Amino acid sequence: MSKTNAVESATDKNELNEFEQHYFNSYDHYGIHEEMLQDTVRTLSYRNAIIQNKDLFKDKIVLDVGCGTGILSMFAAKNGAKHVIGVDMSSIIEMAKKIVDINGLSDRITLLRGKLEDVELPYKKVDIIISEWMGYFLLYESMLDTVLFARDKYLVEGGLIFPDKCSLHVAGLEDAQYKDEKVNYWQDVYGFDYSPFMPLVMREPLVDTVDNAAVNTTKSKLIEFDLNTVTVADLAFESKFTLTAKRKDFINGLISWFDIQFPAPEGVKPVTFSTGSHAPYTHWKQTVFYLNDDLEADSGDILEGKLTCTPNKLHSRDLDIKISYDFKAIGPDAAERSTQNTNNYLMH
Ligand SMILES: C[S@@+](CC[C@H](N)C(=O)[O-])C[C@H]1O[C@@H](n2cnc3c(N)ncnc32)[C@H](O)[C@@H]1O
Numbered sequence: 235m236s237k238t239n240a241v242e243s244a245t246d247k248n249e250l251n252e253f254e255q256h257y258f259n260s261y262d263h264y265g266i267h268e269e270m271l272q273d274t275v276r277t278l279s280y281r282n283a284i285i286q287n288k289d290l291f292k293d294k295i296v297l298d299v300g301c302g303t304g305i306l307s308m309f310a311a312k313n314g315a316k317h318v319i320g321v322d323m324s325s326i327i328e329m330a331k332k333i334v335d336i337n338g339l340s341d342r343i344t345l346l347r348g349k350l351e352d353v354e355l356p357y358k359k360v361d362i363i364i365s366e367w368m369g370y371f372l373l374y375e376s377m378l379d380t381v382l383f384a385r386d387k388y389l390v391e392g393g394l395i396f397p398d399k400c401s402l403h404v405a406g407l408e409d410a411q412y413k414d415e416k417v418n419y420w421q422d423v424y425g426f427d428y429s430p431f432m433p434l435v436m437r438e439p440l441v442d443t444v445d446n447a448a449v450n451t452t453k454s455k456l457i458e459f460d461l462n463t464v465t466v467a468d469l470a471f472e473s474k475f476t477l478t479a480k481r482k483d484f485i486n487g488l489i490s491w492f493d494i495q496f497p498a499p500e501g502v503k504p505v506t507f508s509t510g511s512h513a514p515y516t517h518w519k520q521t522v523f524y525l526n527d528d529l530e531a532d533s534g535d536i537l538e539g540k541l542t543c544t545p546n547k548l549h550s551r552d553l554d555i556k557i558s559y560d561f562k563a564i565g566p567d568a569a570e571r572s573t574q575n576t577n578n579y580l581m582h
Contacts, residue, residue: 244348245323253549257375261324267303270366273517275507277305280366283396283496283505284309290394290499291315295357299350299365299384300377304330304343306364311342318343319357321350350380360388364396370441371521372402372492373543374581376551378459379466399495401458403510406451406477406485406529406537407444413486413524416440439555439579440522444489446511450531451477451485456541470544477539479531487524488539488557523579529561530571536562552582 247255260266271277284291284306292314298307301320307330310318320330320343327347334343346353363384369375385395420431454475459468479485491510498504509518529537539559546552556578563571 242347243323244346244353247323253551257551258323261302261322261326264303264326264329267326269517271303271305275514275516276366279494279496279505279507280306280364280396281309283498284313284364286496286498286502286505287394287396288313290497291362294361295319295359296362296364297321297355297360297384297388299363299381300367301330301345302326302366304334304345306366307343307345308334308337308339310362310364311339315342315362317357319355319360320345321353321355322347323349350384355388357388359390360393361390362394362396363389368400368492368494368518370518371439371490371543371553371555371581372400373469374551374553376469376545378461378469381461382464382466385461394497395461397494397496398461399458400461401493402456402490403453403493404456404475404477404488404490404541405449405453406479406531407487407489407522408448408450408483409444409486409522409524410484410528413528417524436524436526437578437580439581440524441519442522443515444511444520444522449489449511450481450483451479451537453477456490472540472542474538474540477537479533479535479537482532485525485529485531485537485561487522490521490523492518521581523555523557523577525557525559526575526577527561527573529573530563531561532563532565532571534564535571536564538562546580546582549582552580555579555581 293316296310296315296318298320301307301322304320307318307320327345331345334340365381367377367381417432417435420428454477456473457471493508496505509516511520539557542556544554546554558576560574561572
């Protein structure tokens with residue numbers, strides 16, 4: 235059954251548009267895989283979830299969507315899967331082949347190169363899909379589309395998806411100093427006015443680690459997805475949020491993060507992890523949206539908003555994000571501090 239000796243691509247890379255080529259090229263280099271493997275919150279969550287569900291993996295056919303170096307395929311094979319099919323478009327699969335071989339698993343793992351959408355699997359149906367598809371702000375990269383394609387084409391009725399639940403969250407953030415350094419830097423660059431850069435900087439969400447002490451409002455869940463039922467159309471969403479200021483402080487931006495949950499046997503606590511600033515570091519860090527206004531908040535003030543997220547029309551792996559907000563201050567100076575605005579962002 236092993237196909238690990240020939241990793242010919244089912245997809246001709248030259249046929250892909252330049253953005254798709256760039257996307258898959260970014261996974262060719264070992265550096266990005268090193269970063270993912272060394273993210274122990276990420277990698278051990280997958281391993282723990284597979285071990286916790288060992289009984290369910292026993293003798294099952296497993297599909298690893300975007301197998302990279304093959305780590306998830308090997309976790310599944312080591313924990314009872316009858317056979318694992320790992321699919322990846324990037325050349326990293328050549329290394330996965332070597333790794334699977336030297337770890338003695340090539341009779342249990344078949345590696346296929348190509349876009350999942352183009353490859354022909356050696357099985358008509360699989361029992362379990364595993365995939366690490368999450369991007370910054372959960373949906374950047376749009377790899378979830380591929381997992382849903384795999385689900386609809388290959389997963390048996392009642393099959394499992396690891397992970398199968400995810401949610402996106404926001405809260406308010408004080409970040410005046412860094413915002414000032416990033417944005418106002420362009421006002422005077424060696425004595426020259428570079429201010430045309432300022433709107434570009436504001437438009438780009440910032441991926442960075444945030445000190446949890448700087449989060450100064452309650453949090454709000456924007457949306458959750460159940461991978462067993464969600465459709466690609468659902469991934470373009472509009473969601474309302476309400477945040478309450480916890481102290482007298484400026485709200486300079488919104489911090490966002492996502493949480494992940496794996497299936498668990500009946501009555502057992504599922505494996506979960508969070509990419510929030512309150513949780514241990516992950517390579518996804520957090521995503522910050524600076525607001526045009528620096529909101530002068532006091533404890534109890536309300537920040538109501540609406541976030542719209544859609545894949546960019548030109549480059550579908552990029553995200554267009556729009557945040558409209560209505561800051562409702564309370565107290566004697568409420569009228570001066572209250573404000574409304576709409577900010578547009580492009581995550582690319
Ligand atoms: C985030 S990495 C995860 C790698 C590996 N599963 C791990 O956990 O370390 C995602 C991988 O999916 C691959 N990928 C993304 N979209 C794909 C598609 N449509 N078909 C095949 N591979 C894809 C990328 O090339 C990349 O190696």
